[in-house]
Amino acid sequence: MTDTDDETVTINAAPQLTLTKTAGAIVDTDTPANGAGDVGDTISYTFAVQNTGNVTLTNVNVTDPLLPNLACTAVTLAPGESQNLTCTAGNVYTLTQ
Template sequence: VYTLTQQDVNTGSRANTATGTGTTPTGGTVTDTDDETVTINAAPQLTLTKTAGAITDTDTPANGAGDVGDTITYTFAVQNTG
């Protein structure tokens, strides 16, 4: 089992080599090696949430409604979901 790292994702692949060793019936040694490279497809993605805040009422006296010249404050939350 191998847990991918950010560097693996940045590189775009992960190479792995395995070696097996055994003993023959006559006491000799046998060995074999195999390589495998797994391609990692990055999935860059962002989630943006925009939230309207309070309206700044610039009327004199304030009328409690959104009018020309009033301002709205927005908040943005950006999350890396890739």
């Protein structure tokens, strides 16, 4: 005797993303350098994204209102996958008063 049983379980899609923005060292543009972050000095940023949801995310990109010219390479992330984005422009912020 053979007994079979099939059951379909629907899992709701729950896309979710975690972004980590990390500031690099302040570039002191003063002459002579004063060791402080002040007007005109710059900070570069790196961005890491992680898919914390349960579906694959495609064309993941980052925008930042303080970095309007930010240009990062879009990526595809499987659930649980993380990646550092490659930013080719606009990831440097100049300090203002």
